[in-house]
Amino acid sequence: MHRLSPGQLAAPLFTAILLLQAAFTRSAENGPSFDCEGVREGSTEAMVCADEVLASLDRKLAEVYAAALAKASNEHPPVLKAGQRGWIKGRNECWKADDQRQCVEDSYRRRIAELQARYRLAPGRGPVTFACDGNPADEVVITYFATEPPTLIAERGDSVSLMYRQPSASGTNYRGRNESFREHGGEATIIWGFDAKPMQCRQSTTR
Structure with missing residues (x-):
């Protein structure tokens, strides 16, 4: 009966250890940011x-x-x-x-x-100002961000709303918690606040 030498026995064992280490490394690299144990x-x-x-x-x-x-x-x-x-x-x-x-x-x-x-960690476009209901003093200032999904931040006076882009057949449509922004060709319909009346807004100057 042929017996394996210690060196011949060690080689497969060493290979197995390396494979286990590689698998553990891949698991750690592909895992989440937190520890999955427990x-x-x-x-x-x-x-x-x-x-x-x-x-x-x-x-x-x-x-x-x-x-x-x-x-x-x-x-x-x-x-x-x-x-x-x-x-x-x-x-x-x-x-x-x-x-x-x-x-x-x-x-x-x-x-x-x-x-x-x-926190302005993605490229932004704007701000773009919209004057609403024929009143230049009633402005909504929009900044678009190249996130996934696309987002915008709208500012009206002291209020700020983050909105996410929604599917739309034409123009752009964004929705936040209680606000929405639908724009096409420089004309926008903006709802600001729960159950608020839609405002008709027109793009004015870019700041």
């Missing part, structure tokens, strides 16, 4: 750990959040940190959705776009 089975975190797309979005959000945090270092009150805690709570509520995974993915994409727009 996450609760069936939780949103467990879903993110098991899904490469969601894990990639989590890493992207961590990167964008860090960049936003650097810009918000002197922010008082700490709106960014409070907002992130609220976002995590909202993401974890996706178990109530008909399509939980899609809800989680959409939540990540919208949060990334929000931070990029609010």
Whole structure:
């Protein structure tokens, strides 16, 4: 019977160790920004750990959040940190959705776009000013951001609204929490506030 020498035995063992190390490295590189060990089975975190797309979005959000945090270092009150805690709570509520995974993915994409727009981490276009209802003093100032999905920040007096682009057959259509902006050819219909009357606005000068 032929016996393997210690050197011959060590070679396959060494190869196996290298393969395990490579697999662990790939897993760490493809995983989310948080440690997947110890996450609760069936939780949103467990879903993110098991899904490469969601894990990639989590890493992207961590990167964008860090960049936003650097810009918000002197922010008082700490709106960014409070907002992130609220976002995590909202993401974890996706178990109530008909399509939980899609809800989680959409939540990540919208949060990334929000931070990029609010903290000017993505290229912007504008500001563009719209005078509303024939009153030059009633202005809405729009800045568009090249995020995914596309966003804009609208300012009216002391109020600010972040809006996301919606599918539209013609022109552009953005919607925020209680505001909306529909524009075509320099003419815009803007709703500002819950159950507010639509304003008819015309693009004026670019600041």
